[in-house]
Amino acid sequence: MTCDVAVIGAGPAGLAASVAAAAAGLRVVLVDAGDRLGGQYFRHPPDALRTAGPDVTPHGWAEFARLRDALTDHVAAGRVTHLAGHSVWYAEAHAVGAGARFTLHLNGTGNGTGAVQEMRSRTLVVATGAHDRPLPFPGWDLPGVLTAGGAQALLKGNLVVAGRRIVVAGTGPFLLPVAAGLASAGARVEGVFEAGRPERFARHGVRFLRNAGKLAEGAGYAATLLRHRVPFRMGHAVVAAHGDDAVESVTVARLDRDWTPVPGTERVIECDAVAVGYGFTPQMEIPVELGCATRTDADGSLVVVVDAAQRTSVPGVYAAGETTGVGGVQLALAEGELAGLAAAGELGVRTARPPRRLLARRAGLRDFAATLQDAYPVRPGWAGWLRPDTLVCRCEEVPYGRLDEAVRDLGATDPRTAKLISRVGMGWCQGRICGYPTACLTARIRKREPDRTDLAGFARRPLAQPVRLGDLAQSTADDGTDPADRADRTDLAGLADEPDGADRAEEV
Ligand SMILES: Cc1cc2nc3c(=O)[nH]c(=O)nc-3n(C[C@H](O)[C@H](O)[C@H](O)COP(=O)(O)OP(=O)(O)OC[C@H]3O[C@@H](n4cnc5c(N)ncnc54)[C@H](O)[C@@H]3O)c2cc1C
Numbered sequence: 001m002t003c004d005v006a007v008i009g010a011g012p013a014g015l016a017a018s019v020a021a022a023a024a025g026l027r028v029v030l031v032d033a034g035d036r037l038g039g040q041y042f043r044h045p046p047d048a049l050r051t052a053g054p055d056v057t058p059h060g061w062a063e064f065a066r067l068r069d070a071l072t073d074h075v076a077a078g079r080v081t082h083l084a085g086h087s088v089w090y091a092e093a094h095a096v097g098a099g100a101r102f103t104l105h106l107n108g109t110g111n112g113t114g115a116v117q118e119m120r121s122r123t124l125v126v127a128t129g130a131h132d133r134p135l136p137f138p139g140w141d142l143p144g145v146l147t148a149g150g151a152q153a154l155l156k157g158n159l160v161v162a163g164r165r166i167v168v169a170g171t172g173p174f175l176l177p178v179a180a181g182l183a184s185a186g187a188r189v190e191g192v193f194e195a196g197r198p199e200r201f202a203r204h205g206v207r208f209l210r211n212a213g214k215l216a217e218g219a220g221y222a223a224t225l226l227r228h229r230v231p232f233r234m235g236h237a238v239v240a241a242h243g244d245d246a247v248e249s250v251t252v253a254r255l256d257r258d259w260t261p262v263p264g265t266e267r268v269i270e271c272d273a274v275a276v277g278y279g280f281t282p283q284m285e286i287p288v289e290l291g292c293a294t295r296t297d298a299d300g301s302l303v304v305v306v307d308a309a310q311r312t313s314v315p316g317v318y319a320a321g322e323t324t325g326v327g328g329v330q331l332a333l334a335e336g337e338l339a340g341l342a343a344a345g346e347l348g349v350r351t352a353r354p355p356r357r358l359l360a361r362r363a364g365l366r367d368f369a370a371t372l373q374d375a376y377p378v379r380p381g382w383a384g385w386l387r388p389d390t391l392v393c394r395c396e397e398v399p400y401g402r403l404d405e406a407v408r409d410l411g412a413t414d415p416r417t418a419k420l421i422s423r424v425g426m427g428w429c430q431g432r433i434c435g436y437p438t439a440c441l442t443a444r445i446r447k448r449e450p451d452r453t454d455l456a457g458f459a460r461r462p463l464a465q466p467v468r469l470g471d472l473a474q475s476t477a478d479d480g481t482d483p484a485d486r487a488d489r490t491d492l493a494g495l496a497d498e499p500d501g502a503d504r505a506e507e508v
Helices: 012-023 061-076 148-158 175-184 198-202 205-210 212-227 285-290 329-346 356-375 380-385 400-408 415-422 435-445 452-459 469-474 483-504
Strands: 002-008 028-032 080-084 086-093 102-108 118-126 130-132 145-147 165-170 188-194 232-234 236-242 249-254 267-270 273-277 280-282 294-296 302-304 317-319 391-393
Touching: 002 012, 002 102, 002 329, 012 028, 012 061, 012 118, 012 329, 028 086, 028 118, 061 080, 086 285, 118 285, 118 329, 130 148, 145 148, 148 165, 148 175, 148 273, 165 175, 165 236, 165 249, 175 188, 175 212, 175 273, 188 267, 205 212, 205 356, 236 273, 236 380, 280 302, 285 317, 285 452, 294 452, 302 452, 317 329, 329 356, 380 435, 391 400, 391 435, 400 415, 400 435, 415 435, 415 452, 435 452
Parallel strands: 002 028, 002 118, 028 080, 118 317, 145 273, 165 188, 165 273, 188 232
Antiparallel strands: 086 102, 102 118, 130 280, 188 236, 236 249, 249 267, 294 302
């Protein structure tokens, strides 16, 4: 299978990119690990479930319906192929020539339509979104402790409420829709504990007021929480979870400016589920694999550097949505559309729609995203919530004490070495969950700030998604090597090229 544009990810960004590129007349293949279009924000249950449970329709559904219908028309016209239930586990770039520049290796069931193992494209739009960013605390490995996104995904995608008495905690505006959704679906939300402080939020009050759409959305969630009498506390966090076989209660404490718990403010709240989230981590495996230049964003995430047209530093590769910086659904839609139009432009198609309006919209939304990131920083005092026996890596059961030993006593100066010594991040999730906290903790023990190299060390995974050994063995290259070997070579090339790439790329 060969196409003009391969789009990875069918969330808001990938959907908008696919529709824009197809409308310009290009042949598009949209690959997504999920069974249904929509990504995280527009996650929805299958039709058969929909009538049975609570209404979980997110804001902006009309925009999703418009894009979904447009995509369906393009699929019917043969301009778009939607490979649902397929994940890209490895992407390779070839030397520039007349033909396809990219080969994507896929892993999927095909949902009865036949699985595709490999495809080629002339350009590539990476719209792989983000996943949750939890912070460890004593007891966070107990059953019943979920990420905020996990609790919301259960509800939006399966109409399952994670518990009867739920505590929601962390930082960022995302806590509001999570708590409001759970309360509306019948859970008793015992409280929302926002670690951020009110004065930090107030500093940006005028900028928030200017964004009428988001303000109205936030007010809607606040009204739902009020209606359900859900307490909302700023400057507080869940600092420990307790229980034998599952979570039975949490300790909540007031935090000082650096997020160190204020002694004497602790109180215990009974619950059977906890939803925690401290922002999001962009899914960077594919851009890093391809050698795209990266940078550290204001929220401490590793993100792809893009220019005004969403071009990365690698020719033919575009990035949109959360991979270029966590900024919300509207920004993802605008960036996706721009990326689709730019890919069309690169392939010599004149696009009917002048992007000026979109550029202005993207600039405003990026400004708002930067404001949010500044209003909800993760402060370093959370490391003080940990005890030596608190697990940092839940997959490999690595306690904080072992990570501390690897850095303090065994000479690890960076998180990747700490990983090799302590096995932190070596389990099933490959550091997707513990990568960010490990980077922060390693730097803290070394008495420095975490930097781009620390974060990139964890994002560098030769295989972007888990793949069966049988599929890996079958996937042989023209030159007789297997993709995993080539991934290692691409990694090294990317590592060497990255600083130059970062300098060359024009940041918007
Ligand atoms: C769990 C979670 C819940 C969220 N809920 C909200 C919310 O309620 N409100 C809000 O304002 N914001 C929410 N966000 C933020 C949200 O991600 C963005 O606002 C928006 O969805 C970003 O769009 P996107 O297209 O960049 O990425 P996403 O919507 O994350 O879409 C990315 C898509 O790429 C697919 N993908 C990733 N890697 C691969 C691969 N290798 N191969 C194939 N497919 C791949 C994923 O399956 C996904 O469908 C949430 C984020 C997360 C992580």
